[in-house]
Amino acid sequence: MKRAGFANYWLPILLLLPQLTIIAVFFYWPAFNAVQSSFYLQDPFGFGSQFVGFENYADLFASKEYAKVARFTLLFTLLVTATSLATALLLAVKADKVLRGARTYKTLLMWVYAVAPPVAGLMGVMLFDQNIGSVTDLFAWFGYDYRLGVNYWDTAFAMIIVSVWIQIPVNFIFFLSGLQSIPQHVREAAMIDNPSGFGRFWQITFPLLAPTAFFLLIINITYALFDTFGIIDTLVKNNPASNPMTLVYKVFVDGFRGNDMGGSSAQSVVLMVLVLALTIFQFRLLERRIHYT
Amino acid sequence: MTDTTSTTPRAKKRFRWSAVFDHSILILGSLFMLLPVFLALTTSSHDNVEIQREGLKFWFGSDIDENFGNAMFEKGGFTKTVTGMTMLMNSFILGIGFAIGKIILSMMAAYAIVYFRFRFATFAFWMIFTTILLPLEVRILPSYEVIQSIGLTNSYTGLIVPLLASATGTFFFRQFFLSVPEELVEAARIDGAGPVKFFIDILVPLSQTMIAAIFIIMFVYGWNQYLWPTLITTDEGLFTLVRGIRQIIQAYAEGSEIPEYGQAMALALIAMLPPVAIVIFFQSWFVKGLVESDK
Numbered sequence: 001m002k003r004a005g006f007a008n009y010w011l012p013i014l015l016l017l018p019q020l021t022i023i024a025v026f027f028y029w030p031a032f033n034a035v036q037s038s039f040y041l042q043d044p045f046g047f048g049s050q051f052v053g054f055e056n057y058a059d060l061f062a063s064k065e066y067a068k069v070a071r072f073t074l075l076f077t078l079l080v081t082a083t084s085l086a087t088a089l090l091l092a093v094k095a096d097k098v099l100r101g102a103r104t105y106k107t108l109l110m111w112v113y114a115v116a117p118p119v120a121g122l123m124g125v126m127l128f129d130q131n132i133g134s135v136t137d138l139f140a141w142f143g144y145d146y147r148l149g150v151n152y153w154d155t156a157f158a159m160i161i162v163s164v165w166i167q168i169p170v171n172f173i174f175f176l177s178g179l180q181s182i183p184q185h186v187r188e189a190a191m192i193d194n195p196s197g198f199g200r201f202w203q204i205t206f207p208l209l210a211p212t213a214f215f216l217l218i219i220n221i222t223y224a225l226f227d228t229f230g231i232i233d234t235l236v237k238n239n240p241a242s243n244p245m246t247l248v249y250k251v252f253v254d255g256f257r258g259n260d261m262g263g264s265s266a267q268s269v270v271l272m273v274l275v276l277a278l279t280i281f282q283f284r285l286l287e288r289r290i291h292y293t
Numbered sequence: 294m295t296d297t298t299s300t301t302p303r304a305k306k307r308f309r310w311s312a313v314f315d316h317s318i319l320i321l322g323s324l325f326m327l328l329p330v331f332l333a334l335t336t337s338s339h340d341n342v343e344i345q346r347e348g349l350k351f352w353f354g355s356d357i358d359e360n361f362g363n364a365m366f367e368k369g370g371f372t373k374t375v376t377g378m379t380m381l382m383n384s385f386i387l388g389i390g391f392a393i394g395k396i397i398l399s400m401m402a403a404y405a406i407v408y409f410r411f412r413f414a415t416f417a418f419w420m421i422f423t424t425i426l427l428p429l430e431v432r433i434l435p436s437y438e439v440i441q442s443i444g445l446t447n448s449y450t451g452l453i454v455p456l457l458a459s460a461t462g463t464f465f466f467r468q469f470f471l472s473v474p475e476e477l478v479e480a481a482r483i484d485g486a487g488p489v490k491f492f493i494d495i496l497v498p499l500s501q502t503m504i505a506a507i508f509i510i511m512f513v514y515g516w517n518q519y520l521w522p523t524l525i526t527t528d529e530g531l532f533t534l535v536r537g538i539r540q541i542i543q544a545y546a547e548g549s550e551i552p553e554y555g556q557a558m559a560l561a562l563i564a565m566l567p568p569v570a571i572v573i574f575f576q577s578w579f580v581k582g583l584v585e586s587d588k
Contacts, residue, residue: 006409006410006482007410008488011409012406012411012414013411015402015405015409016405019398019401019421020402022398022454022457023420023424023458026455026458027427029435029439030435034432034435091319094315094322097315098319099312105322106576107576108323108326108327109323109326110580111326111573112326113513114565114568114571115517116519116538117517118539119535120329121538122557123330125542126332126554127332134332134349173584174584177580222428233519233539234542237542239546251430252433256524261434265434268434272426275425275428
């Protein structure tokens with residue numbers, strides 16, 4: 001808040017009212033409903049509901065299928081985050097270094113930010129298609145029979161590649177802006193101290209980028225958990241049957257297909273706790289964030 | 294004449310292998326980003342039977358007008374009433390409506406939080422702040438039920454307004470307002486400007502670049518929405534392009550006849566063109582907004 005703020009009584013409330021109303025109706029009400037219905041067992045035909053306490057949670061944690069989805073989500077998140085961060089970092093370091101065409105490379109490497117995940121998913125469906133897919137042809141050339149939507153790990157592979165493709169631009173933009181904010185005198189001093197490019201990167205540039213990297217780590221985990229929904233939904237072509245899926249996708253499948261309101265709500269609450277943990281982690285990091293310049 | 298090249302070593306035409314290596318990596322990276330879309334473009338210029346027989350195409354064919362024409366103007370879907378044009382218009386309504394709504398709501402809220410001394414300031418801030426804990430994807434089922442009980446399914450209001458229930462824009466403007474020098478508001482008060490006048494005549498003009506940046510980010514976000522439109526709109530007249538992708542996938546999965554590959558690719562390209570164009574043309578604003586908003 002500003003020191004010299006206005007001391008009006010009604011105006012701030014009036015200014016906040018639209019935002020708070022929308023949040024109350026479309027955020028707090030459904031969030032409250034989710035928590036509430038996670039303690040109830042709904043009749044699938046709509047004939048009332050019964051309070052069951054923590055039974056939905058107990059069922060969830062005892063479920064083998066849920067454990068399998070959770071394991072896949074963990075692996076998926078790890079691979080997408082690590083691959084897209086590493087690729088983007090490499091590209092940002094090179095784009096920061098080259099003298100010619102830096103602007104062109106920057107544009108070429110960031111425009112995919114604007115492509116919607118399901119649109120990328122549709123292109124993935126075509127590229128990895130059993131009949132017409134070019135990637136499938138490439139696999140066949142190496143003697144591997146790639147089958148999207150049939151083989152569990154083949155589908156997982158396509159999901160990871162498409163998710164990484166979409167996520168590289170954001171990471172690239174942040175890494176590049178992080179690199180470009182390293183002052184010239186620091187760079188020159190580093191050049192004198194450590195003429196080897198590789199050593200210089202790990203000893204000087206990378207530690208300077210660490211705050212950006214930590215921040216991006218959280219962003220990427222959140223992305224892999226929640227924003228990949230469109231990619232997964234398109235790649236499994238509406239048919240999750242034997243395909244891998246993430247926790248968020250399962251909330252949707254159980255809630256809308258399986259009509260399991262209580263179970264789906266309990267999953268929502270579990271994810272809520274997960275996001276809460278991530279947010280607290282992020283703030284602890286931000287507090288300790290070191291500024292070198 | 295002295296040797297000028299020695300003072301500017303960069304201008305020296307010296308062949309360096311490391312530069313070749315750097316450029317190779319950047320070119321490979323750029324190709325990885327470009328190739329899928331290039332393939333979509335080339336494939337969209339071919340006949341479906343040909344694609345079915347020979348796979349995705351690496352060069353242009355002759356059916357580009359036909360596929361794009363069909364994607365845009367042919368009536369498709371179950372009811373045979375919507376064209377690509379309808380979906381394009383709906384996408385613009387969602388993208389622009391969401392971006393403008395977000396900017397207005399969050400500027401007002403951030404102004405109240407930063408520039409006013411009132412009792413509920415902290416409470417209001419935390420109420421808005423808490424929304425980042427629960428993305429729409431997580432509370433999707435209860436959100437859908439709320440919209441249904443208010444009777445907002447299949448309406449633009451039901452499509453746009455629930456998406457506005459988040460904190461992102463408010464944080465962005467709060468951060469920016471906090472960086473505006475304190476002297477400005479002091480000077481305005483000495484000159485007798487009230488809160489409304491200060492907001493409209495000083496703060497809004499000062500925020501122009503920020504508004505543009507957030508508009509781009511929010512437009513792309515709104516345009517690219519998928520799950521929410523999928524649930525809220527069952528009436529095809531309200532489908533957006535990205536929502537239309539789901540119909541294509543469904544038709545593709547049922548797959549009794551040869552899928553309309555070319556047309557599907559054409560629609561995918563149309564669905565990505567406006568947001569991609571905005572991000573490329575207003576690159577510097579977009580990058581500034583992105584890097585500063587998320588910190």
